[in-house]
Amino acid sequence: MRILDAHTHVDTRGLGDLQTLALFGLEALVTCAHDALPYSAPESLLDHFERLLDFDCRRLRSSAIAPYVALGVHPRGIPKRDVKQVLDKLPLLLTRQPVVAVGEIGLQDDTDEEREVFRSQLEIARQLNMPCVAHTPAGDKAAVTSEILSIVDAVGIDKSLILIDHVDERNFDLVRDSGCWIGLTVQSGKLSEERAAALVEVGDRDRIVLDSDLASSSSELLALPKTILELRKRGLPRPEIEKVAFDNACRLYRVNL
């Protein structure tokens, strides 16, 4: 079974974890920029981007995992001053290898500043025709997802470029009906492997993408292998499982593996 984890933050994990993921069949992953620090200045976030592009890609390659990167301003990672400096540099940074998407972007508290930073990044993605990884928060899931989708509509970016992530039972129908990709994050505090498998069973499997959002606070390193096992136990045919664990992410990010 082939696995591409569509949303991780491997800067938070040690080499031992990366080697374990490779041992359990993970071939590739996307590591997304995030709120790794409370960024006091734009330079701090730009340094975070450089770490992902250089050090973390080297660590992944040495672990036999194909590295891909998403760069963007996370709603919880907006620098305390001058976010414009980051936004101005983003278009050129997005042309670097192996960047495949704008992310992690989205809304957390749905403030005016978050909405403006999100809108600006969607506009950059629209101009560059790049995929986006959009975070939805744990609270107010359906209402904030509606706000995210209305900003997506207002910018006019193609829905086939948008992964709405951390989808659960509260916003599944909304995201499915929107035409965006449906990201199911298997992690404690988000979906268990059983709940993710139940949504995969009934959902539109041509547009569902599994991910772990592996980060400092997520404890389940083997989220995707365990979800695949759960889907096998439920009798889902192998090609259908591989769609949500690998093929769809390859289509979204336009990678050939």
Ligand SMILES: [Zn+2]
């Ligand atoms: Zn994340």
